[in-house]
Each structure stands twice: as structure tokens, then as C-alpha cells.
Amino acid sequence: MPLEPISTAIFFSAASQQIIEAIVRPVKQKFPNLDMWWLIYVTWVAGGALSWLANLNLFSQYFVNPEVGRILTAFVVGGGSQLVSEVFKGISAWRASIADDIKY
Numbered sequence: 001m002p003l004e005p006i007s008t009a010i011f012f013s014a015a016s017q018q019i020i021e022a023i024v025r026p027v028k029q030k031f032p033n034l035d036m037w038w039l040i041y042v043t044w045v046a047g048g049a050l051s052w053l054a055n056l057n058l059f060s061q062y063f064v065n066p067e068v069g070r071i072l073t074a075f076v077v078g079g080g081s082q083l084v085s086e087v088f089k090g091i092s093a094w095r096a097s098i099a100d101d102i103k104y
Contacts, residue, residue, distance in 0.1 A: 005058055013080045016047035048074035
């Protein structure tokens with residue numbers, strides 16, 4: 001897989017998250033007790049919309065239907081750095097559990 005779609009997805013993910021945070025920062029300063037539980041969904045939609053409008057497909061090699069790949073890419077890009085972080089945490093935990101099972 002070429003690196004261009006992956007780097008574009010990472011850029012869109014980071015850009016959407018930074019844009020949303022820049023918009024929300026003044027609101028959070030004005031209303032510090034405001035619950036921002038819904039903010040992850042706004043970031044997800046913004047990143048997904050960016051990847052959809054750019055016709056980005058990270059899964060073109062795996063699905064015959066390009067729309068399936070675009071939808072999955074929208075989820076990945078919209079999930080942003082939090083999604084990537086959770087994936088790596090899961091991989092690290094899995095590797096640690098395997099290392100515990102192996103006796104030297």
C-alpha cells in the first residue's frame with residue numbers, strides 16, 4: 001500500500017481534531033463546567049467528512065466495493081488519534097500477555 005493515503009488520513013485526522021479543539025477552547029473557557037462528552041462525536045463526523053470529501057480509501061485492496069472502504073476510512077480518520085492510541089494500547093497489552101505466557 002502506498003504511503004500517500006495513510007499520510008493523508010493521518011493529516012486529516014490530526015487537522016480535524018485540532019480544528020475542533022480550537023473552536024471549543026473558548027467555549028470551555030467561558031463555561032468551564034460544561035460537560036463535553038459529545039465532543040468526540042463532533043470530531044468523528046468532521047474527520048469522516050474530510051476523508052469522504054477527499055475520496056480517501058485506505059481499504060481499496062481489501063474490498064471490491066469502494067464505498068465500503070471509504071466508509072471504514074471515514075471511521076478511522078474520524079476516530080483520530082484516540083482511535084489509533086486505543087489500537088496501540090490493545091496491541092501492547094496483547095504482546096505483554098503473550099510475553100507473560102512465554103517462559104524462558
